[in-house]
Amino acid sequence: MKSLIVACCIVLLAAVSTQRANADIAKPKPPDKPAEKQVLHTSLEIVPDPKAFEAKLVISESDWKQLRAALDGTGGNAPLAASITRSSTRTIIAGLLMFLSVSIAGVLFARSASFGRTRKTVGAVVLIAAMLGVAAIITRGNAGPPPSYRWRNLPQALAEGKSTVGSVDIEITPDDTQVGPHIRLVLPLKKQNSTGEE
């Protein structure tokens, strides 16, 4: 009897532990959602027109050509940072030249007899700061206010019948993931409280 109880306890323990082990196994990944593809960064103007009969989407010829080029996979004019990252050859050449430039500048600076230690230190700090600044500009680390800043007064502008201009990323989504209307405009607007503060 005693051995039967022990056996039952072992079976029960095994069953519970199996359940716990199953619970710890990560859920299978859902099928990958087709990625949204950003093809163009441009500006958008929202213009309320009381005389217009229907809403209208106006795209410049150059933007349209870029969109077509992006969809065809033939490139187009990508933003600065994107164009840098997409060209490995040019990035390598640029990196080598930057290395050469900083190295020569450093040697010239160190050999320069006309500068005192303090000036050299200040110069080195300025040089490092400049390099960090350039790197930050390239990586868009200091891109200024976020793009949503220009859209903040959109409701008020619409109410007053004024136009608003801001930047916009145009994304192409696969047809099967599209929900609702065929063209959707997503605006980075935050809900405002009663005091008018965001």
Added chain:
Amino acid sequence: MQSVVELKIWPAARALPNARVFASIVVLCMLASAAFASWLPLQVSIVTLFLFAGPHNWFEFRYFLMRLPVRFGRSRTFFLTAFAGLGVLTIAYVSLPLLYNARLWSDEAWSTVIATWNSLLLFWLVLLVWLRSKQKLHANWTWTIPAGIGLCSLNWLAPDTFSLAIVYIHPLIALWFLDRHLRRTRPAWLRAYRRCLCLLPLVLAAMIWQLSQTTPLLDSNGLFWRITQHSGAQVLPQVSSHLLVSVHMFLEMLHYGVWIVALPLIGRWANAKFWDIKTVPVARHPKGFPRVIAGVMMLAVVVVVVLWFGFSVDYSTTRDVYFTIAIAHVLAEAPFLLRML
């Protein structure tokens, strides 16, 4: 003692009203240019280019002839390098549109071609600086070597943006010429002029502040599209084309003003007739070339008239051709500016 003091003070006191008038005119021109360029950028661009592009090239050409020595002497290597680089770079630049139309390369390869041309330009400039520094005893311009390589690096990161930077920086070189010219001919005005230059970033900042959120200009026709593209609307799509065209036009107007008005009217050439060949040292000198200079100057006048005729017949095509060939005068400014430093 009193008379000595009076003699010392008198020239400065006499020059002061002139300097003030000069500064007032500079400020007025700067503000008027900014206002017109901001108000009607496309229209002002068309009219300004039509009227002043050719004449400003003629005056610039004449200015370079004025500064050309009769015999190169110790500067022989410098001038040979300058003219050789000028010829090679201009021919290469003019051939770029033809190569582009031939569709020989992909967009990526095309960026590499542009980056290569920009690199050759920088190499030529650094070489000229080095040659010039060898002629100056106390000048230490070795810092330009790493600076040039650094610029070359940035050029390889974004060749289109670097080319666009040349478009915007080139008009400012005229202001540097004027600075050096005043230093030689009207030193009493130099301080006032430099104070006026301090106003330039403020005007630019005001223009950017006012125009950054304006509606992009309509580039519905080929000409307007060309103007916006030349100002960088395609390279900087996130910036309003109104701002780009206005700022570019503002700088161009200052550039034209310096070459057509300021430099010919200031200094010892103010009293000389600008059409008189004998005012050019290369033509006036006993060992000079008066007939060659006269012929070249006349040919330049014909080119200006042809340019006006071309603008009248087909403005868009003439504009494209002009801005392609005009790279020669952009390049030519470098050696002559270096000679003045």
